[in-house]
Amino acid sequence: MWKNGQMKARRRVYDAVVEDHPGPDPDPTLEPVGHARRAATGTVGAAGCHEQAGRSVRTGAETVRRWLEVLSGFYFGFLVRPWFRNVSRSLRKEPKWFLRDWSGVRGNGAKAETFVACHLLKAVEGWTDLGLGAFQLCYLRDKAGREVDFVVVRDGAPWFLVEVKNQETTIAPSLSYFQEQIGAPFAFQVVLEADYVEADCFARPGTPKVVPAKPFLSQLF
The missing domain is CATH 3.40.1350 (Trna Endonuclease; Chain: A, domain 1)
Structure with a gap:
């Protein structure tokens, strides 16, 4: 079972990353993942989504890969x-990214x-x-x-x-x-x-x- 603090933390991540509503007290550590969400939206259906999204937000493909794992975890x-x-x-190593919506x-x-x-x-x-x-x-x-x-x-x-x-x-x-x-x-x-x-x-x-x-x-x- 999720404890109350864990539920609140998970909700903050969901709001900031998926819904793009960081709230009145945004967590600056989540801002890059929000950038990745917006960048990944622009790479739908394209091979090499990690590299494309990384170039869009000026960060490494490995970092984007971890960010997309977070987004996948939130469906x-x-x-x-x-x-x-x-x-x-x-x-062999270039996945394509799709939105569920x-x-x-x-x-x-x-x-x-x-x-x-x-x-x-x-x-x-x-x-x-x-x-x-x-x-x-x-x-x-x-x-x-x-x-x-x-x-x-x-x-x-x-x-x-x-x-x-x-x-x-x-x-x-x-x-x-x-x-x-x-x-x-x-x-x-x-x-x-x-x-x-x-x-x-x-x-x-x-x-x-x-x-x-x-x-x-x-x-x-």
């Missing part, structure tokens, strides 16, 4: 790490990616909690700049890839490239503004397919 956001097994010349993200592309990321994270955590397996949410990127927004891993093996688009229905080349490399049975280009269709997105494994966001997300959990 302000979450990190998605690269999947590199069987990926040629893959990135996607509605506050600026930019249509970043907002769409965050929206889908939140749904995928909820599904991954739910499946794991139900004992259906050990699930991870990762992303794919190599040193040539090819990237797929997300890969869901089940029991240590890639299960399906997800590339998020607002309107684009032409299959992204990186989706086919990475599916062939890592051997995932499913690969989806999820289009947010596409009309709903009655279809089972997971009926047949195979090459990448374009799916509207509504049926795809509704079938996750």
Whole structure:
């Protein structure tokens, strides 16, 4: 159980860092973390979020990494790490940062990616909690700049890839490239503004397919 003093201290951290309301007697030691919160908000969905946020507030990537751990502990956001097994010349140490409240993200592309990321994270955590397996949410990127927004891993093996688009229905080349490399049975280009269709997105494994966001997300959990 939290003691009264611990609860008050935790509340002060939450107000200052997450809600950005430091109160009448702000704690100056929390000010840098508030800066990191604002900087991290501007790096949503970008690989290398530690370095980008660090440059924004003129501090080291390791310090930002610790700050983001604090923000993650308050469920302000979450990190998605690269999947590199069987990926040629893959990135290994550059996570992407996402806010749990996607509605506050600026930019249509970043907002769409965050929206889908939140749904995928909820599904991954739910499946794991139900004992259906050990699930991870990762992303794919190599040193040539090819990237797929997300890969869901089940029991240590890639299960399906997800590339998020607002309107684009032409299959992204990186989706086919990475599916062939890592051997995932499913690969989806999820289009947010596409009309709903009655279809089972997971009926047949195979090459990448374009799916509207509504049926795809509704079938996750």
